[in-house]
Amino acid sequence: APAKPPLPAYAAWKDAGAVIIHSSSTIETKRQAFGNGLITPAEQLYVRNNLPAPSASILENRDAWEISIEGVKQPRVLSLRELKTMGLETTPMVLQCSGNGRGFFPNKPSGTPWTVGAAGCVVWTGVSVRQLVESLGGTMAGMDFMTGTGGELLPEGLDPKSIMVERSVPAKAMADALLAWEMNGVPIPLAHGGPLRLIVPGYQGVNQIKYVKRLAFTAQESDAKIMAHGYRISPPGAKADPSQPSVLEMNVKSWITSPLPERAAAAGQVQIQGLAFGGQRAVKRVEVSVDAGKTWKEARLVGPDLGKYAWRQFVLAAKLPAGTHTLMSRAIDTAGNAQPEQRLENVGGYNNNSVLDHAVTVTLA
Numbered sequence: 362a363p364a365k366p367p368l369p370a371y372a373a374w375k376d377a378g379a380v381i382i383h384s385s386s387t388i389e390t391k392r393q394a395f396g397n398g399l400i401t402p403a404e405q406l407y408v409r410n411n412l413p414a415p416s417a418s419i420l421e422n423r424d425a426w427e428i429s430i431e432g433v434k435q436p437r438v439l440s441l442r443e444l445k446t447m448g449l450e451t452t453p454m455v456l457q458c459s460g461n462g463r464g465f466f467p468n469k470p471s472g473t474p475w476t477v478g479a480a481g482c483v484v485w486t487g488v489s490v491r492q493l494v495e496s497l498g499g500t501m502a503g504m505d506f507m508t509g510t511g512g513e514l515l516p517e518g519l520d521p522k523s524i525m526v527e528r529s530v531p532a533k534a535m536a537d538a539l540l541a542w543e544m545n546g547v548p549i550p551l552a553h554g555g556p557l558r559l560i561v562p563g564y565q566g567v568n569q570i571k572y573v574k575r576l577a578f579t580a581q582e583s584d585a586k587i588m589a590h591g592y593r594i595s596p597p598g599a600k601a602d603p604s605q606p607s608v609l610e611m612n613v614k615s616w617i618t619s620p621l622p623e624r625a626a627a628a629g630q631v632q633i634q635g636l637a638f639g640g641q642r643a644v645k646r647v648e649v650s651v652d653a654g655k656t657w658k659e660a661r662l663v664g665p666d667l668g669k670y671a672w673r674q675f676v677l678a679a680k681l682p683a684g685t686h687t688l689m690s691r692a693i694d695t696a697g698n699a700q701p702e703q704r705l706e707n708v709g710g711y712n713n714n715s716v717l718d719h720a721v722t723v724t725l726a
């Protein structure tokens with residue numbers, strides 16, 4: 362068997378037993394590692410880097426990190442030290458890679474075959490983008506997009522647009538967005554975008570720009586390749602192009618974390634547990650099936666409600682006889698959107714929230 366790759370240096374502090382190391386830039390939380398807590402510890406949180414992580418030297422003097430704010434009436438270059446004087450907000454949020462669930466696509470799209478573990482629920486602290494923009498006079502007219510640029514140093518000799526991490530979201534997303542310097546109560550680790558990260562709650566992970574060095578309100582979407590061609594919902598057989606929908610808002614989703622084949626339970630009384638989130642809206646309810654989708658029961662939401670962008674834990678107590686059982690969960694948000702049975706087929710394997718794909722089959726003795 363090929364040797365398991367080790368944790369890369371910038372993520373050497375991760376809990377090796379809790380993660381699947383796909384590569385030096387893609388590390389997934391094991392499904393059985395999601396505990397009963399609400400917040401995902403940094404040691405277990407997944408990592409996805411499109412470019413090699415920058416040098417750890419960018420953390421030596423965090424407060425000196427600079428970001429250029431553009432497309433506002435009074436554009437400014439601000440240091441992290443200055444940002445910290447301009448406001449304070451804390452937002453618990455599901456951080457999820459848009460490719461989470463790609464591993465369930467039978468046609469094996471290119472990209473990391475994540476199952477459920479390219480996601481975590483994390484608490485971000487920083488300054489509200491809306492408030493920051495107000496203090497800089499508001500946005501210029503016609504700036505319909507909020508564009509964040511990652512601070513990686515780009516290799517020379519390549520067209521920067523072809524590799525830079527730069528994403529645009531609708532400008533209205535600034536309402537709940539943060540420029541964040543803390544994650545789960547400590548300065549953001551390099552692996553997760555320290556010293557400063559753009560946080561856009563309810564949007565897929567690719568829009569959460571790490572080591573953010575520029576935040577621009579723009580009339581057009583970025584023409585960087587990662588925006589124009591990458592992360593598009595391309596129908597089967599089609600080539601990615603900017604006319605196709607981009608990977609933006611997250612959709613309603615849930616999965617079971619116990620019991621699992623790797624986390625066995627004895628036959629009899631079982632607490633079927635899992636995680637559910639709505640993306641843009643809170644989860645209204647979660648239903649669980651113990652008979653492969655024939656019948657459904659409403660699960661109980663457990664633990665504190667940390668707001669619409671965080672996930673909820675759910676539990677259903679059930680009596681399961683010895684034998685094999687297919688367990689499924691289905692989340693419904695406050696607008697009545699339910700997880701679909703089937704995935705939406707697309708070339709990149711994005712946005713998978715299929716009920717059937719996330720089912721688990723367990724054998725209880």
Ligand code: MSS
Pocket residue numbers: 406407408409410411412456457458459460510511512513526552553554565566567568569570571572573
């Ligand atoms: N940012 C930057 N700067 N760079 C890179 O690479 N990536 C993305 C985000 N951001 C990047 C960024 C992705 S893609 C994701 S998911 C995220 O991030 C992740 O995070 P963490 O912290 O977990 O690592 Mo997919 O949709």
